[in-house]
Every structure is written in C-alpha cells, then in structure tokens.
Amino acid sequence: MSKVKWTPEQQDAIQEKGSNLLVAAAAGSGKTAVLVERIINKIIQDKIDIDKLLVVTFTNSAAAEMRERVLNAIYQKLEETPEDENLQRQITLLNKASICTIDSFCLEVVRNNFYELENISPNFRIADTTEIELLKQETIEDIFEEKYETEDSDFTKLINVYTSYRDDTPLKDLVLKIDCYIQSHPFPQKWLQEKIEMFNLEGKLKEDFSQTPWGEILLQEVKEELIDDISMLEKVEQDLSYEPELEKFYQTIRNDIQQLENLKNHLHNWDKAYEIARCLEICNLAKTKSRIGK
Numbered sequence: 001m002s003k004v005k006w007t008p009e010q011q012d013a014i015q016e017k018g019s020n021l022l023v024a025a026a027a028g029s030g031k032t033a034v035l036v037e038r039i040i041n042k043i044i045q046d047k048i049d050i051d052k053l054l055v056v057t058f059t060n061s062a063a064a065e066m067r068e069r070v071l072n073a074i075y076q077k078l079e080e081t082p083e084d085e086n087l088q089r090q091i092t093l094l095n096k097a098s099i100c101t102i103d104s105f106c107l108e109v110v111r112n113n114f115y116e117l118e119n120i121s122p123n124f125r126i127a128d129t130t131e132i133e134l135l136k137q138e139t140i141e142d143i144f145e146e147k148y149e150t151e152d153s154d155f156t157k158l159i160n161v162y163t164s165y166r167d168d169t170p171l172k173d174l175v176l177k178i179d180c181y182i183q184s185h186p187f188p189q190k191w192l193q194e195k196i197e198m199f200n201l202e203g204k205l206k207e208d209f210s211q212t213p214w215g216e217i218l219l220q221e222v223k224e225e226l227i228d229d230i231s232m233l234e235k236v237e238q239d240l241s242y243e244p245e246l247e248k249f250y251q252t253i254r255n256d257i258q259q260l261e262n263l264k265n266h267l268h269n270w271d272k273a274y275e276i277a278r279c280l281e282i283c284n285l286a287k288t289k290s291r292i293g294k
Contacts, residue, residue: 006037014038036069040077043090051093056102067099136179140172210270219267226264233257256282 006014010030013023014037025031039055042048050070057063071094078087098105107126114120127135147155162171182188198213209215233253240250259280266272 004033004037006034010034014041032066032069036066036073039070040073043074043086044077047086049093050090050097053097054105055097055099056105057099058101060101060104063100063104067094067097070094070097070099136176140175144168144172208270210268210273215270219270219273222273223264223267226260226267230257230260230264233260 013021013034023031023034035055039050039053042053043050055063055066057066071091074087074090074094078084081087098108100108103126110117110120111122111124114122114124159168159171162174164170178192182192185191201212210219233256237250237253237257240246240253243250259276259282263273263276263280266276
C-alpha cells in the first residue's frame with residue numbers, strides 16, 4: 001500500500017505537541033484522516049496506550065467511524081511490523097478506549113463519580129426530549145403559581161409588560177426560550193448574570209447614552225443605514241452632474257448628502273446626533289420640480 005503524502009500543514013497537525021491545536025478545513029479535506037494519524041503517532045512514537053486517549057465526537061455514527069478507522073490504521077501498521085507487541089496490545093485496548101460522543105463521555109464521568117456529587121443516584125438515567133419538555137412545563141407552571149400566590153411585585157410588573165389580560169403563555173414561552181438559549185453557553189448562570197448587569201444603567205444615564213451597549217447598537221444601525229443612503233444619493237448625484245439643465249436637482253441631492261454626512265460624523269454623541277437628526281430637512285424632489293416649473 002502506498003504511503004500517504006501529507007501536506008506540511010497536515011504534518012504539523014499530526015506531530016504538534018505541548019499546545020492546543022485547532023484544525024479547520026473544508027469538508028472532505030482529510031481532517032478525520034489527520035486525527036487518526038495523530039492518534040496512531042501517539043501510540044507508536046510516544047508509546048501512549050489507546051485507552052489513555054480521549055477522542056470525542058458529536059454523533060454516535062462519527063464515533064463508530066473513528067473507532068473503525070483507528071482499528072484499520074493499527075492493522076495497516078501491523079502489516080509493516082507484524083511483531084510489534086505494542087500495536088497488538090492496542091487492538092485489545094481499543095475495546096475500552098474512550099472514543100465516543102461528548103454526551104456519552106460526560107455520562108460516564110458522572111456515573112463513575114456519582115458519590116462525589118450531591119443528590120445524584122447511581123441509578124440515574126438521561127431523560128428523553130419529551131420528558132424534558134414536560135418537566136420544564138411543570139416547573140414553570142409551579143413557579144408562576146407560586147408568584148401569583150405571593151403577589152410578588154416584580155413578577156406583577158413582568159406580567160403587565162409581557163402578557164395580555166387573559167393569558168400569560170407568551171411570558172412562559174419567553175422564559176423557556178431564554179432558558180434553552182443560555183444552555184448553549186458553558187456557564188449559563190454566569191452569562192445570564194452578565195447580561196442582566198448590562199441593564200444596570202444607574203449612573204450611566206448621566207453620561208452619554210451612546211457609550212452604553214444599547215446606544216452603541218442603535219447608533220451602529222443608524223450608521224449602516226446612513227452609509228447605504230449616502231452611497232445611493234452619491235450615485236444619483238453623479239448621474240445628475242452630466243445634465244446641466246438639472247442643476248437644481250443636483251444641488252438638492254448635494255445638500256441632502258451633506259446633511260447625512262454631518263449626521264454620520266456626529267454619531268459618537270447621542271444628544272448631538274439627535275439634534276442633527278431632528279433638524280434634517282431632506283428635500284422632496286417633486287416639490288423641487290414644481291418650483292423649477294414655476
């Protein structure tokens with residue numbers, strides 16, 4: 001069998017040691033093959049047993065494919081050196097190697113160390129999607145019922161803002177949506193607390209609103225819109241410059257551009273930008289035409 005010729009980048013990914021490594025490439029470019037070769041290299045060059053390595057994937061099929069590829073690679077190496085006892089041992093160790101999905105690995109860690117965790121039974125299991133959704137619904141119903149009974153003032157304000165008189169379902173759906181979103185973060189509670197703190201504008205409102213996260217977002221959107229508008233008007237201006245009889249239209253467009261440019265240049269200050277925007281006088285071309293006709 002011909003020897004695989006690796007590119008310099010692939011060779012680096014296979015041989016690199018002592019640091020974190022990210023391999024990014026298009027589909028079908030050989031990322032899995034590189035990873036398999038890296039594993040084989042660890043086994044042969046560094047004498048690390050396959051069951052001492054952790055290889056995680058996102059799907060069971062990917063994990064099964066990875067295990068099969070590693071086994072085939074070991075057999076190929078054995079064809080070259082059939083007396084290699086290290087490689088022969090790896091075939092046996094492969095059965096208990098941690099080549100699995102992230103979920104499976106985490107489940108195994110918890111199951112093997114349940115006694116280190118509080119209130120975790122050794123017989124625990126992973127709930128399916130339907131069970132999880134039902135538990136979420138039951139939990140949020142209980143929370144809302146408790147808040148209604150205690151007449152929590154903050155909860156009452158929330159209800160008044162996000163629900164109708166007869167139905168609080170929109171608020172429940174919003175809470176569940178937020179919960180689903182934050183679970184994609186490694187530290188959901190920490191992330192949520194950071195976002196809540198962003199709403200704490202006490203003292204900040206005395207400063208320029210453009211310096212707050214919300215002001216920055218709003219002004220950035222205005223800036224992008226202004227850039228598009230100015231670009232469109234400049235094209236019209238250029239077309240009008242070739243028609244001397246349309247000089248008044250040209251000057252009208254030129255004036256509009258200057259006003260928008262002035263607004264764009266002051267978007268770093270909320271109050272100033274507001275005053276300029278409030279005083280904008282974008283001319284109506286139809287009225288301009290009427291005046292020219294007179």
